[in-house]
Each structure stands twice: as structure tokens, then as C-alpha cells.
Amino acid sequence: xxxxxxxxQVRDLTAGYSGTPVIENISFDVYTGEIFVxxxxxxxxxxxxxxxxxxxxxxxxxxxxIKGENLCTAFGRKRDRILQKIGVAFQSGALFxxxxxxxxxxxxxxxxTDLPEEIIQEIARxxxxxxxxxxxxxxxPSELSGGMKKRAALARAMALDPSIVFLDEPSAGLDPVTxxxxxxxxxxxxxxxxxxxxxxxxxxxxxxxxxxxxxMLEKETRSIVATGTPEALKADAKNSYAYNxxxxxxxxxxx
Numbered sequence: 346x347x348x349x350x351x352x353x354q355v356r357d358l359t360a361g362y363s364g365t366p367v368i369e370n371i372s373f374d375v376y377t378g379e380i381f382v383x384x385x386x387x388x389x390x391x392x393x394x395x396x397x398x399x400x401x402x403x404x405x406x407x408x409x410x411i412k413g414e415n416l417c418t419a420f421g422r423k424r425d426r427i428l429q430k431i432g433v434a435f436q437s438g439a440l441f442x443x444x445x446x447x448x449x450x451x452x453x454x455x456x457x458t459d460l461p462e463e464i465i466q467e468i469a470r471x472x473x474x475x476x477x478x479x480x481x482x483x484x485x486p487s488e489l490s491g492g493m494k495k496r497a498a499l500a501r502a503m504a505l506d507p508s509i510v511f512l513d514e515p516s517a518g519l520d521p522v523t524x525x526x527x528x529x530x531x532x533x534x535x536x537x538x539x540x541x542x543x544x545x546x547x548x549x550x551x552x553x554x555x556x557x558x559x560x561m562l563e564k565e566t567r568s569i570v571a572t573g574t575p576e577a578l579k580a581d582a583k584n585s586y587a588y589n590x591x592x593x594x595x596x597x598x599x600x
Contacts, residue, residue, distance in 0.1 A: 400424070434512050436514040450504055457505060499515075515546065531544075575591060
């Protein structure tokens with residue numbers, strides 16, 4: 346990780362739906378090569394923030410800079426160029442069921458490059474090797490386990506060699522062993538390829554295993570209530586929200 350190099354800047358971001366803000370006036374940086382986790386309780390705005398950071402939704406106000414370029418004010422080819430710097434793997438995997446695993450990974454290359462078919466196929470196979478799925482290249486998504494689908498989605502997210510990859514609940518629905526294997530893979534890819542990972546999750550064991558830093562969102566304040574390493578937040582009794590989360594403490598009156 347290169348902590349002095351900023352990959353993403355979020356500045357004074359307010360976002361929501363139908364005029365109702367879910368998050369208000371939040372700002373933070375994500376550093377190059379960092380594994381950065383967004384967490385918080387249900388309805389706190391984790392998914393809303395992710396959708397804005399990957400350009401699916403326009404903000405009410407504020408800016409999001411990807412590698413120094415403002416995604417919120419970019420249009421046309423400039424916007425497309427910014428978005429090609431990022432990859433996204435959604436919680437469900439979002440693989441096309443009618444296409445093989447290899448064809449799924451080839452899809453972004455076919456859409457956004459003019460490379461010959463054989464080169465596209467070779468690159469796609471390289472991405473599958475990175476996630477240990479090359480032997481399953483010609484399998485259909487329905488033939489894969491849950492963990493394999495997550496890895497196939499990760500391979501597709503890396504197809505265009507993005508410097509930033511967003512993962513939405515990567516451990517959701519996985520057993521502890523499969524989840525731990527996926528965590529190790531994320532750590533390995535971050536270290537070997539210097540990929541910046543932005544991960545939305547609430548899986549505490551995974552967070553403590555992989556995160557360099559986290560931000561915690563809170564529904565009531567619609568803001569960031571804690572920022573830091575998992576170790577620091579777990580030990581910070583002054584911040585009850587973060588302390589209780591990392592230490593699995595249920596406050597009196599809660600059920």
C-alpha cells in the first residue's frame with residue numbers, strides 16, 4: 346500500500362433517493378493499494394454510497410474523484426474513461442447465466458477494446474488463473490459453487506486491469522472456510538497487483554482479517570461516525586458505536 350497516494354476522494358457528498366438524503370456531507374479518502382471497508386448497520390447508506398462511487402447514481406451534491414478526475418461532472422467519453430479505471434463485483438456475482446465463465450470474463454474486453462478474439466480469450470484466461478478458476482473456464486455459472494461464482498465475478502471485475510475494484514458483500518452467503526479463502530485471495534491480489542479494493546461488508550471476521558482502514562456509517566446521523574483501522578476502533582471505548590460493533594456488545598434495551 347502507498348498511503349501517501351490518493352486513489353479516491355469523496356468530498357462533501359450528500360446522496361439519497363427521491364429527495365430524501367441517506368448520507369449527508371461526508372468526506373474521506375481511499376489510498377492507492379489500500380483495502381478499504383465501508384460498514385455500518387442496515388439502512389445506514391453503505392449500498393447507496395457504493396452506487397454513487399461507481400457512477401450508478403448522481404449525488405444530490407458533492408464530488409467523487411477517481412484518480413484525480415471528477416466522476417460527478419464528467420460526461421460522454423471522459424466519463425467512460427474514468428469508469429474504465431474501476432471494476433465492480435456485485436453481491437450476487439451478476440454473471441450471465443447463458444454464457445460460460447470464460448465468456449463472462451471476456452465480455453468487458455469485447456465491449457471496451459478492439460483486441461482480436463484470441464488475445465481477449467488469453468487475457469480472460471489469465472484473469473481466471475488469478476482466481477484459481479482456469480479449469481472451470483467452460484463451465485456455466487449454474488455449475489459453480491457460491492464461492493466460485495464470487496471468484497468468477499472478481500475475475501470479470503479485473504478484466505480491464507482496473508486500478509480500483511469495488512466488492513459488494515463478497516463474503517455474503519459463504520461458509521467460514523470459503524470466506525477465509527476469498528479473504529486471502531483479496532489480500533494476495535492487493536499485494537501482488539497493487540489493486541485498491543473498496544469493500545462493502547458487515548462480516549466482522551473478514552473485516553478484521555483484510556481491512557487496512559474502515560469507515561462506519563450511521564443511519565441516525567446519516568454520516569461517518571468512525572474512521573480507522575479495525576484494531577484501533579476495537580480498542581476505542583470512547584466511540585461506543587464502533588467499540589460495540591467490533592466487540593459484539595449489545596447495549597441495554599437492545600434486542
